[in-house]
Amino acid sequence: MALIDYANPSKFLALTDRLIPWLTGGTVLALALGINQIFGAPEDYQQGATVRIMFIHVPAAWLSMFGWAVMSVAALGTLVWRHPLADVAAKAAAPVGAAFTLICLVTGALWGRPMWGTYWVWDARLTSVLILFLMYLGVIALWRTIEEPTRAARAAAILTLVGALNLPIIKFSVDWWNTLHQPASVLRLDGPSIHPDLLVPLLVMAAASGLAFVTLHLAVMRNEILRRRIRTMHLLQAQRAPGS
Amino acid sequence: MRLVAHGEFIMAAYGAAVLILAALIVWIVYDYRALRRTLRAFEDEGVTRRSEQAVKSSP
Numbered sequence: 001m002a003l004i005d006y007a008n009p010s011k012f013l014a015l016t017d018r019l020i021p022w023l024t025g026g027t028v029l030a031l032a033l034g035i036n037q038i039f040g041a042p043e044d045y046q047q048g049a050t051v052r053i054m055f056i057h058v059p060a061a062w063l064s065m066f067g068w069a070v071m072s073v074a075a076l077g078t079l080v081w082r083h084p085l086a087d088v089a090a091k092a093a094a095p096v097g098a099a100f101t102l103i104c105l106v107t108g109a110l111w112g113r114p115m116w117g118t119y120w121v122w123d124a125r126l127t128s129v130l131i132l133f134l135m136y137l138g139v140i141a142l143w144r145t146i147e148e149p150t151r152a153a154r155a156a157a158i159l160t161l162v163g164a165l166n167l168p169i170i171k172f173s174v175d176w177w178n179t180l181h182q183p184a185s186v187l188r189l190d191g192p193s194i195h196p197d198l199l200v201p202l203l204v205m206a207a208a209s210g211l212a213f214v215t216l217h218l219a220v221m222r223n224e225i226l227r228r229r230i231r232t233m234h235l236l237q238a239q240r241a242p243g244s
Numbered sequence: 245m246r247l248v249a250h251g252e253f254i255m256a257a258y259g260a261a262v263l264i265l266a267a268l269i270v271w272i273v274y275d276y277r278a279l280r281r282t283l284r285a286f287e288d289e290g291v292t293r294r295s296e297q298a299v300k301s302s303p
Contacts, residue, residue: 049248053257060261099268106264107257114250212265219272226279233286
């Protein structure tokens with residue numbers, strides 16, 4: 001079977017039914033490995049044990065932007081090719097992306113208090129991530145406001161593509177403006193500046209979080225396809241009702 | 245005596261992450277079960293989509 005065949009919602013549904021148990025198992029294994037690595041990781045010479053917050057904060061931050069990037073690619077699929085699975089993918093990525101953004105904001109605040117002396121500052125990095133979270137909530141609200149899925153998809157796609165302008169602002173905010181937040185220390189042109197003893201657990205946790213994101217995204221996509229089937233059945237039932 | 249400096253912040257961060265992900269998973273599973281239940285109710289009433297009717301009527 002060619003990859004393009006999975007663009008059919010029924011075949012995609014069968015694929016998700018097969019994939020989700022395996023992905024769930026892979027996520028649990030990767031998380032167990034990551035947690036084991038975290039316990040073995042040394043304390044940072046400046047931050048002490050609070051560096052352990054990095055192992056959940058940084059992957060959540062990456063996935064918060066990854067979620068919006070997935071929605072942006074899917075938005076192009078909706079607007080250019082009008083593919084029904086594209087808007088299913090976009091709609092399903094929103095709650096998952098919002099959850100990881102919330103984890104990023106909460107863990108960041110809890111890391112900031114002992115290190116910076118404050119839970120929150122209105123600097124460019126923190127504010128742009130807060131805006132990303134609010135945009136996720138805005139897209140979720142938009143999907144729920146417009147009842148007809150294809151109309152909702154187009155409106156959400158436009159909002160998503162406009163919101164994608166925030167992604168480079170988040171990434172480069174620490175370079176463009178003076179902020180309390182530290183600059184990039186992993187995704188750098190001259191290589192990571194973190195010691196391998198901390199970098200390896202971080203990458204393992206990033207892989208585990210990435211697997212969790214994919215698993216949850218597929219599960220929400222499966223729910224959305226079922227929701228659309230139910231909507232179609234409601235319409236068919238109304239058409240077949242006597243007097244209609 | 246605290247075992248780890250700022251241990252309460254580390255615990256709160258991990259606890260919050262677990263809570264947020266658990267809430268998401270519970271919502272997804274609950275939603276999936278409710279949707280499957282509704283689909284089964286439609287099928288029991290004999291309501292099927294056109295594509296399913298075509299599959300059933302094909303030789």
